[in-house]
Amino acid sequence: MSNPVLETISERRSIRAYKKEQITQEQLDAILASALESPSARNRQPWHMTVVRNKSVVAEVNAEAKKILKLDREDIFYDAPTVVFISAEKGWQWSKLDAGILVQTMALAAQSLGLGSVILGLPAGAFQGPREGYFNELLKFPPNYEFAVAISIGVPDAAKEAHEQEPDKIKYVD
Numbered sequence: 001m002s003n004p005v006l007e008t009i010s011e012r013r014s015i016r017a018y019k020k021e022q023i024t025q026e027q028l029d030a031i032l033a034s035a036l037e038s039p040s041a042r043n044r045q046p047w048h049m050t051v052v053r054n055k056s057v058v059a060e061v062n063a064e065a066k067k068i069l070k071l072d073r074e075d076i077f078y079d080a081p082t083v084v085f086i087s088a089e090k091g092w093q094w095s096k097l098d099a100g101i102l103v104q105t106m107a108l109a110a111q112s113l114g115l116g117s118v119i120l121g122l123p124a125g126a127f128q129g130p131r132e133g134y135f136n137e138l139l140k141f142p143p144n145y146e147f148a149v150a151i152s153i154g155v156p157d158a159a160k161e162a163h164e165q166e167p168d169k170i171k172y173v174d
C-alpha cells in the first residue's frame with residue numbers, strides 16, 4: 001500500500017551531512033506550522049521551539065555538550081544550517097513524549113519538502129552541567145521548561161540506507 005504520507009515516512013533518514021545553503025524561511029515556516037499541529041496529551045502542548053541559525057550559538061552548545069558528555073566527535077549538530085531546540089514543561093508526565101511526537105512531525109515535514117534532518121538527544125549534555133541556567137536563557141526556554149530534544153535541518157548532502165527493521169517487535173493478540 002502506498003500514498004504520499006507513507007512514502008514520506010518510508011523515505012525519512014537521519015541525515016548527518018548538509019549542504020552549506022540555508023533552508024528557506026517558507027520551508028522553515030511550514031515545518032514549524034506542522035509541528036504546532038502535533039497531538040499532545042490533554043492538548044496541553046507542553047513544548048517550545050527555539051530556532052537557531054546563528055552558528056556561534058550552536059557552536060557554544062556543541063562545545064558544552066561535548067565537554068559534559070566527554071565526547072570526541074567534531075560537531076554533534078553536523079554543521080546543519082538550522083537547529084531547532086525543543087524544550088518541554090517540567091513536571092508534567094507527558095512532556096517528553098509530546099516533545100518526541102512534535103520532533104517527529106518536524107522530521108517528516110522536512111522530508112516531505114525534500115530536506116534532511118536528524119533528531120538529536122546529545123545536546124542534552126549542555127543542560128546537565130553547571131551552565132544549565134546560562135544555556136536555558138541563551139536558548140530562550142520559557143520559565144519551568146527544560147531541554148527535551150533538538151533537530152538539525154538542512155539540504156541533505158548524503159544519502160543513507162534505511163535502518164534494519166525488526167518485525168518481531170510486532171505481536172498480535174487476536
Ligand SMILES: Cc1cc2nc3c(=O)[nH]c(=O)nc-3n(C[C@H](O)[C@H](O)[C@H](O)COP(=O)(O)O)c2cc1C
Binds near residue numbers: 012015119120121163
Ligand atoms: C530521541 C532520539 C535521539 C537521537 N539522538 C541522536 C544524536 O544525538 N545524534 C545522532 O547522530 N543521532 C541521533 N538520533 C538518530 C538515531 O541515531 C537514528 O534515528 C537511528 O539510528 C535510526 O536511523 P534513521 O533515523 O536513519 O532511521 C536520535 C534519534 C532519536 C529518536
